[in-house]
Amino acid sequence: MTGSRAWHLASRPSGLPDMSHFELKPVDLPPLADGEARVENMWLSVDPYMRGRMNDVKSYVPPFEVGAPLQGGAVGKVVESRSPDLKVGDTVFHMMGWREQASGPAASFNKVPAMGVSDEQWLGNLGLTGATAYFGLLRVAEAKEGDIVFVSAAAGAVGSAVVQIAKARGMTVIGSAGGEEKCAWVRELGADAAIDYKAGPVVKSLIEAAPKGIDVYFDNVGGDHLDAAFAAARNNARFAICGMIEGYNAGPPPSFRYIMRVIAARIRMQGFIYTDYMAEMDQFYRDMGGWIASGRVKSRETVREGIEAAPRAFLDLFSGGNMGKMLVRL
Structure with missing residues (x-):
């Protein structure tokens, strides 16, 4: 098995979470089965909606489980693959963040289109946040x-x-x-x-x-x-x-x-x-990609370093500690 580290939900908060609600623990990644890939994460996203997943309530995404690894947006590189759809060295974005490595079915990972933008953009203006802005405003x-x-x-x-x-x-x-x-x-x-x-x-x-x-x-x-x-x-x-x-x-x-x-x-x-608008993502990529290329849409990131920084980066969202997108670089 391959070793890695992941942040786990230690307990459910009441009110504003603190560091006691998070625990960084080693996890073992089993050998890959056919059709699976392993990814080394390079960038992690922390987002306010994750706070709702810390509560044991029904919502549009399942709650985090106490004692289980947390999840969030991430960008990484494929380091091992048993799928014809992904090869070693491919850059992908996915939802198995809050950890150093992730493995699973190749369908869990989205290969980054060749658009000539920096990797972290796929967690920002070309990712969840940019798509949320685009569809919320225009649709x-x-x-x-x-x-x-x-x-x-x-x-x-x-x-x-x-x-x-x-x-x-x-x-x-x-x-x-x-x-x-x-x-x-x-x-x-x-x-x-x-x-x-x-x-x-x-x-x-x-x-x-x-x-x-x-x-x-x-x-x-x-x-x-x-x-x-x-x-x-x-x-x-x-x-x-x-x-x-x-x-x-x-x-x-x-x-x-x-x-x-x-x-x-x-x-x-x-x-x-x-x-709700996944069927229109191609139009989003065309429009947003064009605006980024022309300079009409710019990005700004608040970047924290290392897996250890993830919970504090998340908590700082609730006190205005970010300008633009909050990211963790591994």
Whole structure:
């Protein structure tokens, strides 16, 4: 057997997790069977949605099991293969992260297309986060040229992609972020205005930034940002509900003070998961690949080093410790 290390869920948290909920342990990888491959991971993704999988509740993905290895997005190279579909040296992306090596059926690994981009892009703008931004904005919210778009967590991985996609499609964009440094970066990405939610009430700031109101809200936060979007929504506004990180650890805070506007303004809200749109991934790759090649969409990563850094990188997502995509490099 081949040895490796993987982070395991030691216990289920109540509220914000801490390091006691994670345990790094050796794991044995059995010899490959026919049709299987072994991958050495190079990049690991940590994402806010993983917090929900630490709870023993039914959701769109199964919960993590106590005592079992955690899972997440990863990019790596094939180091052994017994499948004609993968050869040693192929770069692949997959969902067996939080570990140094992964093995399984070749169908579990997606060979990286030859697009001339750096490997970590397949966990960012060309991966889950970029696809979430693309489909949430353009399919769920049906955003179009001329729309006024409000994006929360605009300095995060998904939010920063939404800002740039919206600008590439001719929209006016208002992004919310915490602190002047992050707001300055949101403006660098092309946003027409940036709201510092730490500097004052979001409702007041949004109404000042968008005196004509908003057509689209891309929600990564929930709470007072969602309230602000209700307050500022124009008739027939569309809300794409991607995430509500404000309530992931302490439960949803009081909100919906302005939800009655959903009637008068005919607001449409829809939650979504990017995998709902897997049949359209080729179109996503064409559009996003073109924007990246032309420089219209740029990436920024917060990178932590080594397998040992994964839990802390994950926990830092909940205190705003990242600009752009949070990654762990092995």
